Amino acid sequence: MSRFFSEKYSSLTPYTPGEQPQDMKYVKLNTNESPFPTSQKAVDAAAEAAKRLQLYSDPEARALTAKFCEVFGFERDEVIFTNGSDEVLNFAFMAFCDETHGAVFPNISYGFYPVFAELNRVPYTELPLRHDFTIDVDAYCGVGKTIFIANPNAPTGIALKRAEIEKILRSNPNNVVVIDEAYVDFGAESCLPLVRTYDNLLVAQTFSKSRSMAGARLGFGVGNPALIRDLNTIKYSTNPYNVNAMTMAAGIGVLSDEAYTQRNCQAIQENRAFTVDALRSMGFAVTDSVANFIFIRHIMVDGETIYRKLKERGVLVRHFTKPAICDYNRVTIGTREQMQILLDTLRDILKEGV
Numbered sequence: 001m002s003r004f005f006s007e008k009y010s011s012l013t014p015y016t017p018g019e020q021p022q023d024m025k026y027v028k029l030n031t032n033e034s035p036f037p038t039s040q041k042a043v044d045a046a047a048e049a050a051k052r053l054q055l056y057s058d059p060e061a062r063a064l065t066a067k068f069c070e071v072f073g074f075e076r077d078e079v080i081f082t083n084g085s086d087e088v089l090n091f092a093f094m095a096f097c098d099e100t101h102g103a104v105f106p107n108i109s110y111g112f113y114p115v116f117a118e119l120n121r122v123p124y125t126e127l128p129l130r131h132d133f134t135i136d137v138d139a140y141c142g143v144g145k146t147i148f149i150a151n152p153n154a155p156t157g158i159a160l161k162r163a164e165i166e167k168i169l170r171s172n173p174n175n176v177v178v179i180d181e182a183y184v185d186f187g188a189e190s191c192l193p194l195v196r197t198y199d200n201l202l203v204a205q206t207f208s209k210s211r212s213m214a215g216a217r218l219g220f221g222v223g224n225p226a227l228i229r230d231l232n233t234i235k236y237s238t239n240p241y242n243v244n245a246m247t248m249a250a251g252i253g254v255l256s257d258e259a260y261t262q263r264n265c266q267a268i269q270e271n272r273a274f275t276v277d278a279l280r281s282m283g284f285a286v287t288d289s290v291a292n293f294i295f296i297r298h299i300m301v302d303g304e305t306i307y308r309k310l311k312e313r314g315v316l317v318r319h320f321t322k323p324a325i326c327d328y329n330r331v332t333i334g335t336r337e338q339m340q341i342l343l344d345t346l347r348d349i350l351k352e353g354v
């Protein structure tokens with residue numbers, strides 16, 4: 001820390017992104033990226049946009065918004081595009097929380113929530129998951145704070161039903177409920193159909209996972225126009241050009257290729273079912289994930305050992321050191337070939353005896 005660093009950030013512990021190692025070629029199952037290439041339509045559109053980078057990107061994202069509204073059936077004042085969904089989540093912390101209006105989220109969830117809270121000096125409460133890692137819906141009812149829930153949750157992959165989220169929305173009419181649907185396209189129920197019923201609902205989604213665009217950084221929020229106006233106030237007070245021109249073009253391209261996205265999501269779900277069955281037969285406890293990752297623990301071997309031995313053999317998964325989940329590893333669902341390598345490698349590790 002330099003002697004110039006603002007005291008208000010001096011105790012901040014930043015988010016630790018998953019490893020992006022350069023030392024060797026891994027079967028990379030640690031950051032929940034898509035194993036499938038970006039849609040060719042997105043790549044071509046981005047290349048075309050790259051010819052005009054002398055111009056600023058459109059701060060209103062009009063072309064992308066129009067395409068989005070056509071595909072998703074919303075009006076333009078119901079959506080905001082951001083630099084990844086991380087940005088819309090941060091905007092929500094800035095817009096709907098402050099020193100006197102705190103946030104709540106599960107104690108085991110996306111690691112960025114407490115960081116955004118601390119960055120914005122928002123007091124927060126982490127509500128414990130049940131022993132089976134499910135969210136205790138009643139604990140959120142009438143809680144009187146801004147609520148952040150990842151659905152499906154990360155790193156467990158377990159989802160709430162839309163009706164359960166409605167219960168939370170109805171019991172917190174004076175608080176914003178942010179539903180982070182980064183992984184919703186792999187089998188969970190989206191809350192987008194509730195946006196017009198509940199003026200306190202903000203749904204955050206991303207193009208990073210189901211649309212194979214993690215490197216382009218494109219996310220969005222959908223909600224009541226008044227909520228979106230608030231988020232735009234934050235956006236125009238920080239970075240009006242938050243989404244670059246190539247990414248916007250790529251976003252339009254991928255939204256013109258929904259069949260490709262659907263096929264990829266289908267493949268991930270099939271590969272997940274195949275992997276979960278095989279892992280259970282090998283003595284792994286696996287949560288009921290509806291995301292593009294699974295959360296696994298072996299009955300005999302500790303999580304850190306599995307993580308390390310996999311890494312030595314060129315397979316990278318995500319291990320968390322938090323005591324409640326340190327026995328587990330989060331494994332991204334990749335192609336069938338990648339899953340086969342994971343399973344073969346795990347069999348070798350278990351056979352070797354640890």
Ligand code: PMP
Nearest residue numbers: 084085086110150154182206208
């Ligand atoms: N929410 C959750 C639960 C996530 O796991 C991630 C990915 N790290 C994000 C949001 C943010 O993704 P992105 O910024 O790439 O849209």
